[in-house]
Amino acid sequence: MTGLFATIRARAAEVARRARFVAIDRAALERLAADLADDPPPPPIWDPATHHVGTAPSRLAYVLTLDAINFGSGWFPKLRKRAGRSGYFTVAMGLKDRFDAEGPWSATELAALSPLDLAHVTGQTLEDPEVIELMALFATALNDLGTLLASRYGGSFAALVEAAGARAERLVALLAEMPLYRDVSTYDDLEVPFYKRAQITAADLAIAFEGQGFGRFEDLDELTCFADNLVPHLLRCEGVLRHRADLAARIERGELLEHGSPEEVEIRACGLHAVEEIVAAVRARGGRTTAQLVDMTLWHRGQRPDSKARPRHRARCPYY
Numbered sequence: 585m586t587g588l589f590a591t592i593r594a595r596a597a598e599v600a601r602r603a604r605f606v607a608i609d610r611a612a613l614e615r616l617a618a619d620l621a622d623d624p625p626p627p628p629i630w631d632p633a634t635h636h637v638g639t640a641p642s643r644l645a646y647v648l649t650l651d652a653i654n655f656g657s658g659w660f661p662k663l664r665k666r667a668g669r670s671g672y673f674t675v676a677m678g679l680k681d682r683f684d685a686e687g688p689w690s691a692t693e694l695a696a697l698s699p700l701d702l703a704h705v706t707g708q709t710l711e712d713p714e715v716i717e718l719m720a721l722f723a724t725a726l727n728d729l730g731t732l733l734a735s736r737y738g739g740s741f742a743a744l745v746e747a748a749g750a751r752a753e754r755l756v757a758l759l760a761e762m763p764l765y766r767d768v769s770t771y772d773d774l775e776v777p778f779y780k781r782a783q784i785t786a787a788d789l790a791i792a793f794e795g796q797g798f799g800r801f802e803d804l805d806e807l808t809c810f811a812d813n814l815v816p817h818l819l820r821c822e823g824v825l826r827h828r829a830d831l832a833a834r835i836e837r838g839e840l841l842e843h844g845s846p847e848e849v850e851i852r853a854c855g856l857h858a859v860e861e862i863v864a865a866v867r868a869r870g871g872r873t874t875a876q877l878v879d880m881t882l883w884h885r886g887q888r889p890d891s892k893a894r895p896r897h898r899a900r901c902p903y904y
Contacts, residue, residue: 587753588753588756588757588777588779589753589803589806589807589808591777592777592778592779592808592856593808593856593857593860595774595775595776595777595853596776596808596811596852596853596854596856596857596860597857597860598774599771599774599776599849599850599853599854599857600850600853600854600857600858602771602772603850603853603854604828604846604850605827605828605831605846605847605850605851606825606826606827606828606831606847606850606851606854607825607826607854608824608825608826608854608857608858608861609823609824609825609826612822612823612824613824613858613861613862613865614865615822615823616819616822616824616862617861617862617865617866617869618865618869620862620866620871620873620878620881621865621866621869621870621871621873624871624872624873624877625877625880625881625884628791628877628880629791630791630792630794634673634676634677634680635650635676635680635792636679636680636683636684638683638684638687640793640797640798641688641741641742642683642687642688643792643793644741644742644745644789644792644793644798645683645688645689645741646679646680646683646688646792647785647788647789647792648729648741648744648745648785649679649683649688649689649694649726649729650675650676650679650788651781651784651785651788652725652726652728652729652762652764652781653675653679653702653722653725653726654672654675654781654784655721655725655764655781655901655902655903655904656671656675656718656721656722657671657672657812657813657814657898657899657904658840658843658898658899658900658901659671659714659715659717659718659900660672660898661838661898662712662714662715662718663706663708663715663718664707664708664709666678666707670887670892674706674707675706678705678706678707679705679706681705682705688741689726689730690730690739691729691730691731691733691734691739691740692730692734692739693730694726694727694729694730694733695726695727695730695731695734696727696730697723697726697727697730698723699716699719699720699722699723700719701723702719702722702723702726703715703719706719706722717900721764721902724764725762725764725902728762728763728764729762732744732761732762742798744758745789745798748801750800750801750802751801751802751803752783752786752787752801752803752804752806752807753803753806755782755785755786755801756779756782756783756785756786759781759782759785760779760782764902764903765779765781765782767779767780767781767782767903769843769844769848769849769852770844770849771846771849771850771853776849776853778811778852778853778856778903780810780811780812780903780904781903781904783807783808783810784810786801786804786807787804787807787810787876787880789801790804804876805874805876807874807875807876808856808859808860808875809855809856809859809860809875809876809878809879810876810879810883810904811852811853811855811856811904812852812904813851813852813896813897813898813899813904814882814883814886814896815855815859815879815882815883815886816851816852816854816855816896816897817886817891817894817896817897818882818883818885818886818891819855819858819859819882820896821891821894824858824862825851825854825855825858827851831847835895835896835897836895837895838895838898840898840899840900841897841898841899842899843899843900843901843903844901845899848897848899851897856875859875859878859879859882860875862878863875863878866878
């Protein structure tokens with residue numbers, strides 16, 4: 585395999601090899617792989633209770649709009665959340681309500697959205713400066729999307745996806761023309777690309793359209809893990825990732841990590857590489873899986889109360 589996805593995998597593997605703060609426990613990894621091989625997850629579905637369905641064009645617009653603001657975990661403890669829902673679902677369901685009631689924003693409307701508009705959609709007030717900071721980033725992300733659609737694709741969500749030619753890797757490159765999608769960190773002398781949100785956009789389109797039409801990507805199985813803070817957290821809960829004692833203590837105290845710091849890059853990269861090792865181990869046992877499926881399985885386990893009870897690392901950035 586060559587290209588961007590191969591580079592992401594190779595750089596994550598190199599970070600894992602050099603890592604000083606995070607280690608991968610091979611025995612725990614094998615145990616988790618055996619569990620996943622024996623109990624494979626069901627195929628992911630597009631849940632109409634939490635995500636907009638509508639017509640095919642409005643669903644397409646919803647996926648692209650949602651994934652443009654599918655970040656903020658470093659701010660989520662500050663958000664006013666829907667009852668029993670995480671920060672992500674608070675945002676996704678607020679956007680669903682807007683689309684269900686009024687349909688999608690046009691490219692021109694996206695380009696003009698303000699932080700107050702995003703606060704209204706997500707059910708926030710602008711009393712906390714930290715919430716204002718996140719709403720401002722949301723507005724910037726959607727302004728960028730609207731500007732890109734208007735300037736390059738005649739205002740058409742469909743034209744953007746069609747320009748990818750059914751290649752997820754190409755869609756990632758097109759989305760990365762927007763600054764808040766350029767998810768690349770520096771570690772020692774390495775550039776370490778992750779492109780979490782751009783990759784998950786292709787995955788979400790595939791789920792929302794059941795692999796057909798706007799959701800058909802010939803290279804979907806080449807997607808990597810979507811490197812955020814929840815999958816590494818689950819891997820830590822499973823004993824697969826082991827953090828150096830001082831880093832673990834900082835996370836347990838709820839201390840924010842600096843985005844791009846060696847510790848934060850190692851957590852994301854080692855999590856991504858561990859998922860690659862899990863995929864290989866599942867396949868060695870005769871199972872069939874992909875990095876995307878392992879990621880989604882772990883992400884859904886992360887919604888359980890026992891997983892939520894233990895602090896995960898948080899960093900403030902527009903990438904996860």
